[in-house]
Amino acid sequence: MRTGNKKLDLFFLVVIVLIVVGLPFGISYYDEYISSTKVSPDARQFTLTGHAERGWLIGEAPAYQAVSFWKQQGQPIEKPVIQVSKGDLVVFKLTSSDVVHGFSLKDFAVFLTDGIQPGKATYVSFKADKAGVFTFSCNAICGDSHQNMQGTLVVRA
Numbered sequence: 001m002r003t004g005n006k007k008l009d010l011f012f013l014v015v016i017v018l019i020v021v022g023l024p025f026g027i028s029y030y031d032e033y034i035s036s037t038k039v040s041p042d043a044r045q046f047t048l049t050g051h052a053e054r055g056w057l058i059g060e061a062p063a064y065q066a067v068s069f070w071k072q073q074g075q076p077i078e079k080p081v082i083q084v085s086k087g088d089l090v091v092f093k094l095t096s097s098d099v100v101h102g103f104s105l106k107d108f109a110v111f112l113t114d115g116i117q118p119g120k121a122t123y124v125s126f127k128a129d130k131a132g133v134f135t136f137s138c139n140a141i142c143g144d145s146h147q148n149m150q151g152t153l154v155v156r157a
């Protein structure tokens with residue numbers, strides 16, 4: 001009887017380990033699959049993660065990182081500069097590490113109306129058909145730093 005229980009314990013241990021180890025792989029595989037179906041291969045893709053106090057962070061910020069950001073209060077807000085060339089098809093993969101954020105890039109008629117939900121990727125794309133320096137910002141009131149939640153898009157001629 002005792003040995004039987006041990007075998008059962010071992011079985012569940014293996015199942016739990018498989019889930020814990022396998023799930024992140026499954027999620028990132030699924031995420032890549034979704035990205036590849038949404039993003040054309042010749043597009044310039046950038047990932048921006050919204051953070052209520054740090055602004056726009058370049059790249060993905062997983063939840064465990066977002067938690068540590070809270071300890072970095074008082075740090076200057078990030079205002080990323082993204083450079084592309086005129087004629088590029090640009091794709092922004094937008095995520096949020098905390099609350100609902102928004103996104104607008106008026107000069108290219110990009111305007112999110114239903115926000116960037118935490119834990120969910122939102123894609124916007126546009127053709128950089130004019131050169132110049134443009135500002136993108138958050139268009140959902142997300143906290144005290146909302147006004148400063150901006151970044152720059154440089155389109156080289």
Ligand SMILES: [Cu+2]
Pocket residue numbers: 050051052100101102138139140141142146149
């Ligand atoms: Cu915001």
